[in-house]
Amino acid sequence: MPSWASDAIVYHLYPLGLCGAPARNDFQSPPVSRLARLRGWTPHLRALGMNAVYLGPVFESGTHGYDTADYTRVDRRLGTNADLRQWRDELHAAGIRLVVDTVFHHVGRDFWAFQDLRARGEQSRYRDWFAGVDFRQRSPLGDAFAYETWRGHASLVKWNLRNPEVRAYLFGVVEGWISAFGIDGLRLDVAEDMDLDFLRELAAWRHRVKPDLWLLGEAIHGDYRRLVNPQTLDSATNYECYKGLYSSHNDRNYFEIAHSLHRQFGEGGLYKDLSLYAFVDNHDVDRIASTLREPAHLVPLHVLLFGMPGVPSVYYGSEWGLQGRKHGGDDAPLRPALEAPGESPLTSLVARLARIRHATPALRRGSYRQLFVASEQLAFAREHEGQRVLVAVNAAPTPATLSLEAGRPEGSVFVDALDPSASFRVRDGRLPLEGLAPRSGRILVPA
Incomplete structure (x- = not known):
């Protein structure tokens, strides 16, 4: 990469x-x-x-x-x-x-090598450039030969790669x-x-x-x-997370996207080393x-x-x-x-x-760890080379209060990068996140 x-x-x-x-x-x-x-x-x-x-x-x-x-x-x-x-x-x-x-x-039927195949037939030097060329059959569009396509679309001629x-x-x-x-x-x-x-x-x-x-x-x-x-x-x-991102909101079910993110990028995740x-x-x-x-x-x-x-x-x-x-x-x-x-x-x-x-390097290259999930709230940590960032979202129509594992020393302060006037202090190893506004999110970075 x-x-x-x-x-x-x-x-x-x-x-x-x-x-x-x-x-x-x-x-x-x-x-x-x-x-x-x-x-x-x-x-x-x-x-x-x-x-x-x-x-x-x-x-x-x-x-x-x-x-x-x-x-x-x-x-x-x-x-x-x-x-x-x-x-x-x-x-x-x-x-x-x-x-x-x-x-x-694939290519279109107007591609020059396919045009040569249509004109010269079995004599075309490009007959083996395309997949499944068969002069014992005709194509759906009336050619003197059949050929493979992209998923049945005769206008899209499959390359012989x-x-x-x-x-x-x-x-x-x-x-x-x-x-x-x-x-x-x-x-x-x-x-x-x-x-x-x-x-x-x-x-x-x-x-x-x-x-x-x-x-x-x-x-x-x-x-x-x-x-x-x-x-x-x-x-x-x-595409798995594409679907989870919208349907988790429509169904008021953050468990779906949380499952995909953990499955893909969490500890032991299938794609934790992929971007x-x-x-x-x-x-x-x-x-x-x-x-x-x-x-x-x-x-x-x-x-x-x-x-x-x-x-x-x-x-x-x-x-x-x-x-x-x-x-x-x-x-x-x-x-x-x-x-x-x-x-x-x-x-x-x-x-x-x-x-x-x-x-924020942790957002671009960091690990993923789920911290909290409910039907309409989700929080996770991203960490890279000692930088720990917490992401929290609330899809509900009412405010939410979360208490997240801070992973930082007592008294450490996190600031919301989206709203720098909002800061939160670690107490008893937890980060109390009060008043997470309806339909909103916070990205909490070390102060």
Whole structure:
């Protein structure tokens, strides 16, 4: 895991949506520099305390970005390679890393090698570049051959990642991105469905070419250790805690997220040595402001997001409570066009939480230990190199009083980093935490 990634707070952008690109690419129109809109977001990212951007699909594709047609050029609906380089320069000048969405499980039907296969059939030199090509059958879209897809979507053609030519080609793509755009990381789409040997070879290649290139894999199900280990990826999307964060609030049941956090990061936890990618929404799931039944729960939820182990992420617009739900399987409501960033009290809270996390090594790299859990209250300790921080949240509509194991000498004082006017003194080995306000949280650091 690159050291910078352990300290990252990631802002997730979906450029085709945010920049208002047409839903379909005609592959003929001249480039339109819609990426220029992102330059207006850089001051917002700095003010929020973001030090990394995860940029959704940006390379030439037919529709939503995950049906790649050309890995070497920016989608004409967004602009040119020069537009992306210009924004990259601006990000790096602001101390913000760039992670790009990487779709190496499959391509779109407009990808040049698949087009060659359609035109030349069995004579195409690229017939073995794609998985399951079978000229004894026809595809659902009328091709003279069948092929494997991503989960039955005929528009998404699965790579044959065991083919050495394909591996060499894709590694060359990444090397080109490093050279042209100075990328700092890859978010590997549907990594859980990808060939593990390919991921291992990618990781080994990364160590030779750019050792601090962060490899983040999308994983929804299963044991994250299958993907995240010294031989493969650095991190994976923590969907287990994503679900626990919202449903623990909706069900008034902090036992759910407490169980997941202890199972993952507590003493003997499955992932206590991993830095997983933590999030409360993204481009594929309903916005958190639409998911929570009580808007006031956005406060304790974000205290948990920034206080728990992992690499926290914020999806564009959700930091001011933007709403969005899927309609009939349509993801467009989750990926709206926005002219400029918005503001709300939640925006200020996210910025404060980011500043606190940057200033507190125990929150970025510390161990996890549960101290208290009830239906609507949860408290835990994070500790790193002698720094002990206590995180406490109250989701209830009434104040709460907790008494927490302090782990510090008698008389020691903790201050709430979110409200420095509030301090608490250790008595009899415990930290009395009185008046924890409704739908709120505290991050208690040594005075």
